[in-house]
Amino acid sequence: MLSLRMETPLHIFKYNPSEEFTSPNPKKQDINIPIVKQLPRAITWVLTDSNKPVAESDFVIGKKQIIYVNGQAEELSSGNEEDEEEIKKENLEFSKDADRFIWEVGQKNNLDDLVVKSALSKFFKLDVSSILERFNELKKLKVNEGDIGEASEIRMFTSFPETPDKHFCRRCLRFDCREHEEYQPEIYTKENQSNLFEREDVRKQCSNHCYLKLKGVIEADHMMDNDNSTNKKGKNMVSEMSQAYNEWTPVEMDLYLKGAKLFGRNSCLIARNVLTGLKTCLDVYNYMHKQDQCNMLLEYQETSETDNQVNKDTSQKKRRLGRKKAQLQKHICYPAAIKNTMNKIEKSYKHYTPCTCEPVCGDQCPCFRNGNCCEIYCGCPKTCNNRFGGCNCKKGQCINGKCPCFSNSRECNPDLCRSCSLSCGDGSLGETSKTSKCKNMQFLLKKHKKILLGISGVHGWGAFTRHSLKQNEYLGEYTGELVSIDEAEERQRADDKLGYSYLFNLNDKFVIDSRRQGNKFRFLNNSSHPNCYAKLMTVKGDQKIGLFAGKAIREGEELFFKYKPG
Structure with a gap:
């Protein structure tokens, strides 16, 4: 069949070399494509409008960190091996039956015997040193067989059902607060005592x-x-x-x-x-x-x-006048911590922990020893000499050094300051709408400015202002994860390898890390001639970092601040 078609083809093409071949499509001109710069690389992060305690799964102490430098994976072990051993010991828990078993074996047999120690080590799958340490703890407590069970039963209180007010945070005004759960004491009010x-x-x-x-x-x-x-x-x-x-x-x-x-x-x-x-x-x-x-x-x-004390006053009218006068002049009676700040005495910022001093705060009060004022969240009485009394300024006048809150880098508290009140609602439901005239509650009311992201003229991404700003105008809060000092040191080891850091010192216990969680202020770059500055503020007992305009800033201008002032 194929040979037959080759002898008699269906069509024969004839080629004439004298005829010129012309292309149907004209020749196109070359187009030069402009070079587009590659967008800067960035790390994935989660937006948060407030500081969040670091989750247990995100701790790096005692763990190996894997980082990528120029596409190559590098492994960083913990900087201190002793920390790893301490963490293992902290996570080690003995049950009620385990305590009783270790105690009985230690009483009947000698734990110095190698056979006994090896048997216990295999049974519990633990080191011999951990078992001996637990036995010595039981021995120091001088507990017998019945007391061991009693001591172990104390752990059940952690799971005992609590009343709802136990889980209510008086600082955040919400239930199950993770930020203050470890530092908020249980305070018995007069109402609770009357019920008891x-x-x-x-x-x-x-x-x-x-x-x-x-x-x-x-x-x-x-x-x-x-x-x-x-x-x-x-x-x-x-x-x-x-x-x-x-x-x-x-x-x-x-x-x-x-x-x-x-x-x-x-x-x-x-x-x-x-x-x-x-x-x-x-x-x-x-x-x-x-x-x-x-x-x-x-x-x-x-x-x-x-x-x-009352018998010393002979006239009830004098007592009333004295109380009124004390209330009017309460804002000029400052605790020792405020006096040091007013006299420009340098202080190291300490973490605030509410005290439970009774009946009054003395030299052993944790607030007094740390150089902090007692707040309304402390368990001490209202007559405490170390308690901050708030301000009594006229409405809208909390913007100068005459205001005790403003002069001491504190935000006015509507629960404490007399003229800085707030009201809920905008009047749409028939209630009286009142807008606060106090200008010293930017953190509390979240009066932050609009910030844009863009390619920085210095390095990577940068933060830009959407509107023009005046000098000392509030920009916003620098937020992130609240990590301990030791945790921050371990994270800094990885940041040094990568060439950037998002750590910001808050006080003697915590550091803010905005690498994984934060807001747009994490993109602010360093400059020797900054147009912004950071300021530590106290807001309802919590220490926060605020960013303010160091000078007049034009619309669309990039924001800079100095990482390490001094």
């Missing part, structure tokens, strides 16, 4: 050991003085009560406090729900009234002291 120590209602007997039986016996004893048997029975019950009071263990005392928070002065409910099998209703009633006697003694001492 109010008189019990009349109720039915909950059991054969209910305290109401004791009341019946005592009432019968008063009505029938000649009945020797009843009198003897009442005395026996009272003696049993005093003996039972001395038999309360620390675990049972803590359980009682938990029950008092949940059920108030209802000894029946406390014994039934919290101390089941440990204490009877009569035991709880006796212990409760023993506590009342101690509280009454303290109240008597406090009232006697105040009575002596």
Whole structure:
């Protein structure tokens, strides 16, 4: 078939060399494509409008870090091997049964024996040193077999159900706050104390050991003085009560406090729900009234002291005038920490931890020792000499050195300052709309400026202002992860290899790292001639870093500040 087609083809093309071949498409001109610069590389980050505590999974202490330098992976081990061992020891927990087993083996056998030590090491899959250290801890506590179980049961308090107010943060005004959960003490207000120590209602007997039986016996004893048997029975019950009071263990005392928070002065409910099998209703009633006697003694001492002070004033009218005058002049009575700042005494910034001093703060107060003022979040009374009293400026006048808040790098607190109030709503629901005239609440009201991102004229990406700015005008807050000093040092080792850093010192305990989480201010570049400056401010007890315009800045101008001033 193929040979047949070759002999007789379907079409024959004839070529004529005299004919010229012309291309149907004309020749196109060359086009020069302009060179486009490659966009600067950037690290992926998450936007956050406030400082966030670092998550446990993001810790780098005791871990190996892998970084990429010029496309090559490099591994960085922990800078301190001792830190790794300490972290392992902290994460090591022994259960109740493990404590009892180690104690029994240590009592019956000699832990110096190599066979015993190797057997325990294989059984627990731990180092011998960890087991010996745990045994020595139990030995120092001088606990026996029963006490070991009791000591281990203390851990159950961490999972004990709490009242909702326990989880409410008075500084953030929200529940389950992660930022202040470790540094917010539990403060008993007068309202809570009245609930704990109010008189019990009349109720039915909950059991054969209910305290109401004791009341019946005592009432019968008063009505029938000649009945020797009843009198003897009442005395026996009272003696049993005093003996039972001395038999309360620390675990049972803590359980009682938990029950008092949940059920108030209802000894029946406390014994039934919290101390089941440990204490009877009569035991709880006796212990409760023993506590009342101690509280009454303290109240008597406090009232006697105040009575002596009141007797010094002969006129009630003078006392009223004196209180009014003290309220008007309270804003000029400064604690020692504020006086040092006003006298321009250099201070190292310390982390604020609310104190629980009673009845007043002394030299051992953590706020006083750190050079901080006591805040309204502390447990000390309002008459504390170290407590900051806020300002009493006229509306809109908190912008100069006459304002104690402004002059000490503090934002006005609407819960503390008298004229710096706030109101919710804009009037759309019928409420009165009031806008705050205070100009010293930029952090609290988040009055930050519009910031744009663009290619920097210095290096990589940069931050640019959307509007023109005046000198000392507030730009915004520098946010990021709150990491410890040790954590920041480990992260700095990786940043030194990569050639950049986002760490910003906050105080003696924390550093802000905006490498993984932050806002647009993380793109501010360093300059020897900056147009912005950073300032540490105290906002509702928290220390924050704010950025302000160092001079008049034009619209669209890139923002710079000096990384290490001085």
